[in-house]
Amino acid sequence: MAVVAAPKPSEESNAKTTNQPNTITLRIARSNPSEGQESAFSEFQIPVQKWTTVLEAILYVKQNLDHSVAVRYSCRQASCGSCGMKINGRPALACYTKISELNSNIITVEPMNNFPIIRDLAVDFKQLIANHKKMKPFIIREDSEVTSESKEFIQTPQDLEKFLQFSYCIKCGLCNSACPTMATDTSFIGPQGLAQAYRYVADNRDKGKDDRLKIIDDSHGIWRCHFAGSCSHVCPKGVDPAMAIQLLRGYLLGFKK
Amino acid sequence: MAERLSNREGIKGMANPTRYGIERVAYWLQRLTGLGLLAYLIGHIYETSTIVNGKIAWDKMLEFTQTPQGHIFLTLVIGMCVFHTANGIRVMLGHGGIGVGKPGQPEYPYKAASLNYKQRLCIWVSIALAALAMMYGASVLFGD
Numbered sequence: 001m002a003v004v005a006a007p008k009p010s011e012e013s014n015a016k017t018t019n020q021p022n023t024i025t026l027r028i029a030r031s032n033p034s035e036g037q038e039s040a041f042s043e044f045q046i047p048v049q050k051w052t053t054v055l056e057a058i059l060y061v062k063q064n065l066d067h068s069v070a071v072r073y074s075c076r077q078a079s080c081g082s083c084g085m086k087i088n089g090r091p092a093l094a095c096y097t098k099i100s101e102l103n104s105n106i107i108t109v110e111p112m113n114n115f116p117i118i119r120d121l122a123v124d125f126k127q128l129i130a131n132h133k134k135m136k137p138f139i140i141r142e143d144s145e146v147t148s149e150s151k152e153f154i155q156t157p158q159d160l161e162k163f164l165q166f167s168y169c170i171k172c173g174l175c176n177s178a179c180p181t182m183a184t185d186t187s188f189i190g191p192q193g194l195a196q197a198y199r200y201v202a203d204n205r206d207k208g209k210d211d212r213l214k215i216i217d218d219s220h221g222i223w224r225c226h227f228a229g230s231c232s233h234v235c236p237k238g239v240d241p242a243m244a245i246q247l248l249r250g251y252l253l254g255f256k257k
Numbered sequence: 258m259a260e261r262l263s264n265r266e267g268i269k270g271m272a273n274p275t276r277y278g279i280e281r282v283a284y285w286l287q288r289l290t291g292l293g294l295l296a297y298l299i300g301h302i303y304e305t306s307t308i309v310n311g312k313i314a315w316d317k318m319l320e321f322t323q324t325p326q327g328h329i330f331l332t333l334v335i336g337m338c339v340f341h342t343a344n345g346i347r348v349m350l351g352h353g354g355i356g357v358g359k360p361g362q363p364e365y366p367y368k369a370a371s372l373n374y375k376q377r378l379c380i381w382v383s384i385a386l387a388a389l390a391m392m393y394g395a396s397v398l399f400g401d
Contacts, residue, residue: 090276113266123264165363178277180284183266202360226287227351229280229372238363243371250354 024048024099026057028069029110032119039117041108042066048099054109055083055094058121070120078236081172085121086110091177091234112177128173131193134215137200140208153205166199166244168237175231175241187220191231194222195241198248213251222249280372283380287344290337297334328398335394336387343383347376 026046031039044065046057058071073083076095083094088102091112099107115123175191176182182190197212216222225245232242250256266273274285307318321327351357351371356379358370 111264113264113270116263161362162360165360168363180271180281183270184268186263186265226284227280227348228277228284229369229376230277232369232371233277233280235367235369238365238367238369240358240360240363240369240371242369243357243360246351246357246371247354247360249352253353255353255355 022047024057024104025106026061027106027108028058028061028120029108030069030120031111031117033117034119042069050098050100052099053095054085054087054092054097054099054102054107057099057107058094058109070118070122072122079170081170084112084123084172084174084177086112086177091174093172093174093236096236112173114177114179114182115173123173125171125173128171128176128190128192131189132171132196134189135193135197135200136208136212136215137196139200139203139206140211141206155204159204162204163199163202166195166202166239166241169196169199169239169241170237172236174234174236175239178230178234180228180230181224181226185220185224188224189216189218189221191225191241191245194225194248195231195239195244198244201248201251209251216248217252222252225249278372279377279380283344283383286340286384287348290341293333293337294341297337325399328395331398332391332395336391339390340383340387343386344380347379347383351376 023045026044027041028044029039030042031037044061046052046060048057053076055071055073055076058069059073062069062071071083071085071094073095074080075082078093078096081093084091085094086092086109087094087097088104088108094109109121111117111121111123115125115128118124169192171192173192175195179188179191181188194216197216200206201209201212222245225242227242227246229242232240235241247256272285272288274282304318304322308315322331347356356373356375358373361370
């Protein structure tokens with residue numbers, strides 16, 4: 001069992017003397033493309049504690065300073081994937097990013113790149129969801145484990161480990177936002193969709209490998225990934241889409257069967 | 258207009274090597290050196306094609322490559338060629354799923370297995386090999 005030790009008096013006094021700001025400047029990108037409103041920044045002074053997250057700071061603005069700020073959020077614990085945004089230039093989940101770890105008194109939040117803006121920090125996920133659906137994100141096989149005649153599909157822990165990490169995707173879109181190919185190619189499936197294709201291809205219960213490989217074997221499909229690894233850098237759940245894409249490409253190149 | 262509405266980063270974002278670690282720098286260098294080598298290839302075809310205009314034209318072109326600027330350009334070509342080859346081998350192997358790690362249970366703080374030390378080492382080795390080759394090339398070209 002992990003034991004969390006109480007800080008010693010000397011450590012406590014050190015913590016008090018660290019340069020922790022009490023007030024930070026939060027710059028929020030504001031825009032409303034449907035009404036032709038160009039992007040501009042609104043600045044707010046926010047009181048923060050060392051545990052304050054970026055999402056909490058935005059919600060402080062909504063509650064106390066400007067309720068018109070548009071932001072999408074739900075679980076506040078990195079499970080729903082709703083609050084993805086660009087924080088100080090890098091895609092991250094607002095609920096999962098503490099202001100104290102950004103080491104800056106000025107925090108800039110912008111909508112994620114490579115997604116159309118709905119308003120302010122809220123972006124449109126239509127393309128991501130469409131590409132996710134295109135990958136047939138379900139087990140494909142003739143028989144079923146739910147009928148009374150059939151048995152459950154047994155998997156060993158080793159079988160499970162082949163795809164488990166990729167099933168942790170919360171569809172937050174941070175990987176697509178960081179991807180250099182997504183920055184220029186409007187038709188690219190994106191790391192999220194490709195990683196999900198691998199999640200099902202690697203599942204030994206699934207029989208839809210050929211279908212999925214046919215979908216991704218396209219000029220705007222898997223061949224557009226150049227292994228820049230940015231998707232894996234920003235993934236908040238350790239999904240590692242870059243690995244999934246390279247392993248998936250191994251099937252098409254004949255390295256894997 | 259369409260780009261503004263879709264909020265895509267565009268070429269500016271694609272060509273920005275900062276923010277995402279050494280792997281993104283390698284991606285940027287690979288693209289840059291690829292374009293540089295393409296420019297060299299076109300220049301090289303133009304250079305060698307001057308021979309069809311006779312010996313005088315050919316000698317004139319050769320003289321041009323024997324200038325300090327020509328030597329600097331060739332030194333850069335050597336560096337680009339070595340980096341593009343060495344890093345290209347890393348990327349090609351990675352594309353086949355070789356050296357990108359094995360799937361497993363991710364544990365906090367979630368370090369991506371595909372961005373492992375072997376990949377980073379290969380990138381640094383590619384940069385070091387390119388630097389060494391450039392130094393050797395420069396010493397030969399400027400030696401006399």
